[in-house]
Amino acid sequence: MIAAFEYFAPKTVREALSLLAKYKEEAKIIAGGQSMLVVMKQRLLTPEYLIDLKGITDLDYIKYDEGKGLRIGALTIHRAIEKSPVIQKHFGVLSEMEGNLATIQTRNWGTIGGNICHGDPAGDPAPVLIALKAKLKLASSAGERIVEAEEFSKDYLEVALEPNEMLTEIQVPTPPAHTGTAYEKLMVMKGDMSIIGAAVSITLDSKGGCGDARIALSNAASVPLRAKKAEKLLIGKTINNGLLTKAGEVASTEATPPADVHGSIEYRREMVKVFVKRVAQLALERAKAA
Amino acid sequence: MKGEMKELKLTVNGKPYELEVKAETLLVDLLRQELKLTGAKVGCLDSACGACTVNIDGKAVRSCSVLALQTNGREVTTIEGVADGDKLHPIQQAMIDHGAIECGFCTPGMVMSAKALLDENTNPTREEVKEAIQGNLCADEGYVKYIEAIEIAAREMRGGQ
Ligand SMILES: Cc1cc2nc3c(=O)[nH]c(=O)nc-3n(C[C@H](O)[C@H](O)[C@H](O)COP(=O)(O)OP(=O)(O)OC[C@H]3O[C@@H](n4cnc5c(N)ncnc54)[C@H](O)[C@@H]3O)c2cc1C
Ligand code: FES
Numbered sequence: 001m002i003a004a005f006e007y008f009a010p011k012t013v014r015e016a017l018s019l020l021a022k023y024k025e026e027a028k029i030i031a032g033g034q035s036m037l038v039v040m041k042q043r044l045l046t047p048e049y050l051i052d053l054k055g056i057t058d059l060d061y062i063k064y065d066e067g068k069g070l071r072i073g074a075l076t077i078h079r080a081i082e083k084s085p086v087i088q089k090h091f092g093v094l095s096e097m098e099g100n101l102a103t104i105q106t107r108n109w110g111t112i113g114g115n116i117c118h119g120d121p122a123g124d125p126a127p128v129l130i131a132l133k134a135k136l137k138l139a140s141s142a143g144e145r146i147v148e149a150e151e152f153s154k155d156y157l158e159v160a161l162e163p164n165e166m167l168t169e170i171q172v173p174t175p176p177a178h179t180g181t182a183y184e185k186l187m188v189m190k191g192d193m194s195i196i197g198a199a200v201s202i203t204l205d206s207k208g209g210c211g212d213a214r215i216a217l218s219n220a221a222s223v224p225l226r227a228k229k230a231e232k233l234l235i236g237k238t239i240n241n242g243l244l245t246k247a248g249e250v251a252s253t254e255a256t257p258p259a260d261v262h263g264s265i266e267y268r269r270e271m272v273k274v275f276v277k278r279v280a281q282l283a284l285e286r287a288k289a290a
Numbered sequence: 291m292k293g294e295m296k297e298l299k300l301t302v303n304g305k306p307y308e309l310e311v312k313a314e315t316l317l318v319d320l321l322r323q324e325l326k327l328t329g330a331k332v333g334c335l336d337s338a339c340g341a342c343t344v345n346i347d348g349k350a351v352r353s354c355s356v357l358a359l360q361t362n363g364r365e366v367t368t369i370e371g372v373a374d375g376d377k378l379h380p381i382q383q384a385m386i387d388h389g390a391i392e393c394g395f396c397t398p399g400m401v402m403s404a405k406a407l408l409d410e411n412t413n414p415t416r417e418e419v420k421e422a423i424q425g426n427l428c429a430d431e432g433y434v435k436y437i438e439a440i441e442i443a444a445r446e447m448r449g450g451q
């Protein structure tokens with residue numbers, strides 16, 4: 001079923017990077033394999049060399065510091081993020097998002113890094129990380145670079161990783177005071193992939209108006225989509241029900257969603273309206289309470 | 291080299307193994323075909339049904355979606371390792387007594403998901419029980435009895451409290 005490959009299980013980042021430098025395009029990384037094994041079983045990918053990162057325990061961590069913000073190692077499993085007390089306290093939206101990502105069995109083995117690097121526009125972590133203005137640390141044997149989470153996805157299942165690079169860390173800054181963030185997705189059953197999803201972050205200014213806003217959608221384009229026009233509509237204004245309805249409508253015009261058995265393009269556009277409004281409302285309430 | 295046998299050391303149901311496996315072997319195939327532990331079932335082989343659920347280091351995981359080599363140095367528990375000799379585990383006993391088992395195909399996976407939950411927390415809420423078996427599909431739609439049986443087992447494991 002799965003085509004034969006040569007297997008490596010590096011114990012350190014350095015070892016993994018030298019294997020990537022050596023085999024480049026002929027190598028693929030596997031972390032939890034929750035997405036990778038699916039495509040390997042279907043023989044959509046038949047790598048010559050498979051580099052298994054699961055044993056690199058150095059990249060399994062969650063660190064928080066008020067100044068530096070949150071740092072999550074790429075090999076951290078979904079379930080650890082969901083259950084982390086420090087994430088629940090300071091970045092509750094990440095824990096909530098993880099609670100609806102697949103089922104416990106998948107969350108117990110799949111990693112946040114693997115999820116982002118898979119580049120599925122229907123994935124849940126990317127839009128939330130974009131709303132939170134997260135950055136990603138990429139490493140190669142030549143050095144490290146930081147990219148905005150927003151810049152990472154290039155196309156359907158394509159991300160901004162060079163063949164010799166890997167993701168090592170996700171960095172989430174501490175949001176400014178009076179910021180609220182939320183994420184919800186439309187699913188058939190709890191834990192299903194998003195039919196459409198919206199992550200919204202709102203920061204209130206000293207007068208209670210919208211100082212800053214970020215809106216990122218899942219499964220609304222070939223990449224996790226920032227609805228910049230809808231954001232612009234909110235920023236600088238006092239948010240009310242009518243404005244949120246408008247923001248949903250504008251976001252819906254920015255979306256170029258797919259059509260599949262779960263919904264047509266038209267249906268998804270309608271749902272973008274509903275979810276942007278609903279999630280923005282929740283983010284606003286949280287910003288007021290923060 | 292491609293296709294060469296790789297060394298794998300792991301513990302299965304408390305017993306240490308030193309094996310040679312092909313790198314592309316899935317954990318479920320190692321268990322069922324090499325070790326002849328056929329309790330974990332293959333429903334979809336596609337990470338959709340949960341019938342292949344085992345515990346790796348105490349956590350519920352789908353064995354069709356893990357490379358066998360990824361369990362190197364780890365502890366795997368399958369349904370065959372749940373009973374204490376002839377004495378069934380409280381989860382198994384409760385499922386039988388409560389009539390939770392219909393065709394039985396999803397049962398090993400259900401037990402392994404429940405065991406991972408109760409090993410961590412013998413006092414789960416109903417929501418937590420539901421969440422624990424959310425990834426185990428039962429084609430007979432017999433979820434209610436499973437949920438109740440797991441709660442009965444939890445009570446038993448708390449010493450009847
Ligand atoms: C039944 C099921 C339901 C799911 N439901 C959801 C859902 O609701 N929401 C959601 O968002 N996802 C969902 N997923 C997707 C899945 O949870 C993630 O994609 C998965 O966690 C990926 O992590 P992994 O560690 O298993 O990565 P892998 O499958 O091992 O890798 C995925 C890709 O990323 C690359 N990669 C992995 N780690 C790195 C790294 N550190 N650096 C560079 N490249 C890397 C691999 O080469 C591969 O291309 C579901 C999956 C299944 C099987
Ligand atoms: S056989 Fe593994 S999830 Fe169905």
